[in-house]
Amino acid sequence: MLKRDNLPLGIVLGMFTPVFAFFLYYLLMFMPKHVSLDEFITLIVGNRQMLPKLISICLLLNGLVFYFYTRSRKDITAKGIFLVTMLYAITIIFLKLLHG
Structure with missing residues (x-):
């Protein structure tokens, strides 16, 4: 399925890769400090300035x-990933404008 070259696959990958990165970030950075997932989410909700930074970190994945889809010449899938990444970027900008 991941070898196909289509826009819906790119959109799905673009939406869920940052979600996977969010949980990976939690597992690597906060779980070793014995912070539960519930406490981590409460920390993010309570500290609005942390949210755009965390989304930016998750977008790195x-x-x-x-990069891998463009290297394998799956350009249509890469367009879907890029489209969703830009939507995340717009969200980050709005969050930064709202919360200073």
């Missing part, structure tokens, strides 16, 4: 997936 999207860049890696985009």
Whole structure:
């Protein structure tokens, strides 16, 4: 399935790769400090300035997936990943504008 070259696959990958990166970030950075996932989410919700930074970190994995799809000449899938990445970027900008 991941070898196909289509836009819906790129959109799905673009949406869920940052979610996977979010949990990976939690597992690597906060779980060793014995912070539960619930406490981590409460920390993010309570500290609104942390949210755009965390989304930006999670988008790094999207860049890696985009790179692999462009290298394998799956350009239509890469377009879907890029489209969703830009939507995440717009969200980050709005969050930064709202919360200073």
